[in-house]
Amino acid sequence: MKPSERFAKKVWRKPPKKDSKGHKVPNKSGVGKCAICKQQISSSKSKLARRNFSPAKSTIRTNRPYGGYICTKCLKVQAIEQTRALAVAEK
Numbered sequence: 193m194k195p196s197e198r199f200a201k202k203v204w205r206k207p208p209k210k211d212s213k214g215h216k217v218p219n220k221s222g223v224g225k226c227a228i229c230k231q232q233i234s235s236s237k238s239k240l241a242r243r244n245f246s247p248a249k250s251t252i253r254t255n256r257p258y259g260g261y262i263c264t265k266c267l268k269v270q271a272i273e274q275t276r277a278l279a280v281a282e283k
């Protein structure tokens with residue numbers, strides 16, 4: 193047993209026509225990280241992997257394009273670069 197799994201919650205699931213089997217559920221799923229700079233997104237909230245507490249989707253990540261996937265700094269840089277590329281292509 194891994195030390196991280198010591199206090200993990202165990203759930204029992206019974207597949208059809210088979211005996212029930214215990215599965216370890218991780219205590220927490222991680223906080224969101226930026227896909228570009230790999231830094232932790234401050235607005236993202238760690239969600240409990242257990243189903244007994246599931247917060248609202250809007251509280252887990254921000255409600256904007258690429259929210260919870262790319263941080264604001266990287267999104268700003270990307271938006272500026274892509275609009276400049278579009279302007280060059282139109283000329």
Ligand SMILES: [Zn+2]
Binds near residue numbers: 228229266
């Ligand atoms: Zn970033």
